Amino acid sequence: WSASTRVTVDAVAGHDVGRECWLTTVNGTPAISYEDAGGGLNLLKYAHSSTPEGTSAGDWTKVTVTSADNPQYTSLLEVEGAPAIAYKRENGVALIYRRASSASGNSSADWDSGTNLIIAQGGPVGAFASLNIVNGHPAVTHGSYSTPFALYYLEAGTATGSTNQAWVDGISETADSGESSLGEWMECAVCAGRPIAVYRGSSNQLVRYAVRF
Numbered sequence: 090w091s092a093s094t095r096v097t098v099d100a101v102a103g104h105d106v107g108r109e110c111w112l113t114t115v116n117g118t119p120a121i122s123y124e125d126a127g128g129g130l131n132l133l134k135y136a137h138s139s140t141p142e143g144t145s146a147g148d149w150t151k152v153t154v155t156s157a158d159n160p161q162y163t164s165l166l167e168v169e170g171a172p173a174i175a176y177k178r179e180n181g182v183a184l185i186y187r188r189a190s191s192a193s194g195n196s197s198a199d200w201d202s203g204t205n206l207i208i209a210q211g212g213p214v215g216a217f218a219s220l221n222i223v224n225g226h227p228a229v230t231h232g233s234y235s236t237p238f239a240l241y242y243l244e245a246g247t248a249t250g251s252t253n254q255a256w257v258d259g260i261s262e263t264a265d266s267g268e269s270s271l272g273e274w275m276e277c278a279v280c281a282g283r284p285i286a287v288y289r290g291s292s293n294q295l296v297r298y299a300v301r302f
Contacts, residue, residue, distance in 0.1 A: 098136050098149050103127050106134075111165040115172045116192055119143045122154075122165035122174045133160040133176060137195055150195045154187060164220040168227050169249045171203070175229045177215030183207045184215035184231050184243070186250060204251045208243055209261075219277040223284045226250065226259065230277040230286045239266035240275065240288055242301065264299055 099106050104127025111122045118138045125132040133154040140148045159179035166173055173188035188204040209215065213233035220229050228244035246258035264286060275288035284301045 094142075094144050096144055096146050096149075098143075098146070099123070099125070099134065099151050101125060101127060109162055111163050111174075113165050113167065115165075115167045115194065116170070117141060120165060120167075120172055120194075122163040122176075124160060124163065125153075130156050131159045131179075132156050133158065133163060133174070135165070135172065135174070135194055135200070137172070137193055150193075152195060152197045152200070154197070154200045158185060160185075162216055162218045162231075164218045164229070166220045166222065166227070168220075168222065171249075173204070173220065173227060173250075175208075175218040175220040175231075177218060177231070178207075181210075182213060182215060183210035184218060184229065186220075186227070186229070186256075188249060188251060204249070206250075206253055206256065208250075208253075208256045209241065212237070214241065217273055217275045217288070219275055219286070221277045221279060221284070223279055224282060228260075228277065228284055230264070230275050230284075230288075232273065232275060232288065237266060240264040240286065240299070242277075242284065242286070244284070262301075264301065265297065 106125045108124040120137040136151045138148045161177040163176045172194040186206045186208045189199040190203040191199040213235045218231040226245045227250040242262045242264045244260040245255045247255040273289040286299045
């Protein structure tokens with residue numbers, strides 16, 4: 090971790106840049122989703138490197154995905170060859186799923202013309218969203234930190250999750266509930282073809298692991 094391999098990907102004077110960032114690879118090179126709060130706006134941004142290392146500031150293309158949703162808890166993943174982001178929309182609380190229309194997602198137009206869906210709403214949903222691929226389909230764990238406290242699991246019925254019907258036809262379940270402040274700081278993964286989740290319950294000061302059978 091030498092100084093020569095550290096690079097500032099994005100910085101805006103007077104802005105709080107980089108909150109709730111998520112790192113993955115998109116088509117073999119590093120990519121990041123993150124928030125940029127400042128100037129009266131809370132932006133959802135996406136940065137993508139043109140090289141496998143991303144060690145030069147010039148390697149990175151940065152775009153605004155949306156300025157409208159007051160986004161929180163971003164989670165980024167490559168879904169069927171294109172970048173996709175799940176996040177909580179704070180304005181009119183909902184869980185949002187977006188997928189770029191191109192393989193790179195390197196322009197705002199790629200996101201404007203891509204998938205933009207509300208996949209959960211009604212009640213305190215979308216917190217700590219974590220996106221993964223389960224059995225070839227995009228899936229999201231998310232939670233709430235107000236009543237009813239719960240861990241939720243959504244899985245699309247198609248490989249891209251690009252229509253509302255794909256999520257209607259998929260899986261929608263409550264994975265855990267009944268304890269105060271349950272479902273914080275979660276991550277969704279896959280083991281032996283099954284979705285798994287790790288998450289925190291802050292009121293009881295515990296960490297919990299769950300498997301869907």
